[in-house]
Amino acid sequence: MKLYGVLGDPVSHSLSPAMHNAAFAALGIDCEYHAFRVSPENLRDAIYGACALSFGGLNLTIPLKEKALDIVTPADLARQIGAVNTVDFKNGIAGYNTDGIGARMALSRKGIDINGKKVLILGAGGAARAIAFQLAKDGASVTIVNRTIGRAEALAKDVSKVGRVQASSFDDPVTIIRDSDILINSTSVGMSPDVSETIVTSDMMHSNLTVFDIVYNPQNTRLLQEAKKAGAETIDGVMMLVYQGAEAFKIWTGIMPPVDVMEKAVRKRL
Ligand code: ATR
Numbered sequence: 001m002k003l004y005g006v007l008g009d010p011v012s013h014s015l016s017p018a019m020h021n022a023a024f025a026a027l028g029i030d031c032e033y034h035a036f037r038v039s040p041e042n043l044r045d046a047i048y049g050a051c052a053l054s055f056g057g058l059n060l061t062i063p064l065k066e067k068a069l070d071i072v073t074p075a076d077l078a079r080q081i082g083a084v085n086t087v088d089f090k091n092g093i094a095g096y097n098t099d100g101i102g103a104r105m106a107l108s109r110k111g112i113d114i115n116g117k118k119v120l121i122l123g124a125g126g127a128a129r130a131i132a133f134q135l136a137k138d139g140a141s142v143t144i145v146n147r148t149i150g151r152a153e154a155l156a157k158d159v160s161k162v163g164r165v166q167a168s169s170f171d172d173p174v175t176i177i178r179d180s181d182i183l184i185n186s187t188s189v190g191m192s193p194d195v196s197e198t199i200v201t202s203d204m205m206h207s208n209l210t211v212f213d214i215v216y217n218p219q220n221t222r223l224l225q226e227a228k229k230a231g232a233e234t235i236d237g238v239m240m241l242v243y244q245g246a247e248a249f250k251i252w253t254g255i256m257p258p259v260d261v262m263e264k265a266v267r268k269r270l
Pocket of ligand 1: 122123124125126127128146147148151186187188189
């Protein structure tokens, strides 16, 4: 039996154990996944300890993702993003970032090939960073807007090393959104308890738009409600959570897990 885990602080509300254990059970693999509360000061010991105990792999969450870069051997993309959310022990201690791939896979499931698409990203924090790097690398043309414009500009400068990207002000949202195929909210706006908040409303959207919200609590955010009103396609934050987990599962086991089983396990607990 192999053990897997998510390290973070706080971590008790993580949905990852339910999601991965459901996948292990569905595949009949004798493995268990647990949540471990670990402070940044103890991260090195925790990762090396898990390696010594022959863990199958780890996920990392707040506030450990950035700190892990100095502890593991990061893959190129994780190094560029500046954060690690997945650790694998097959070949030394390797670090990956599957957040951006999670976003791309959630879009592919809707039949969207990101190559050549115009993507508007709201936000410039850790989540926005992972998504912007991945989608730009995969051939999207990315525009980043953020409340603090300096952060959007700094992110665009970094991402420009791998693909097409610009930072923009949001003074004329209708024009920017009209020119976009995909809008991704990677801010925390709309998250419980502030469920009535949204940066974009239906009057700014169009029916050819795909609106993707990384917020999963609530699942049907105000932004997604507005998108539906405008006749736009929607993708919720559960899909991002599930696919970043599925990609981690694939790195550890070499097997693409049953995504529908993982999705059901997460939705049941929300
Ligand atoms: P994460 O790592 O989860 O992305 P973060 O680094 O704290 O978290 O980033 C949060 C993002 O949400 C930022 O882009 C933040 O904008 P600022 O850079 O201006 O702080 C954005 N955000 C949070 N609350 C917001 C609000 N009320 N309105 C607009 N943007 C908001």
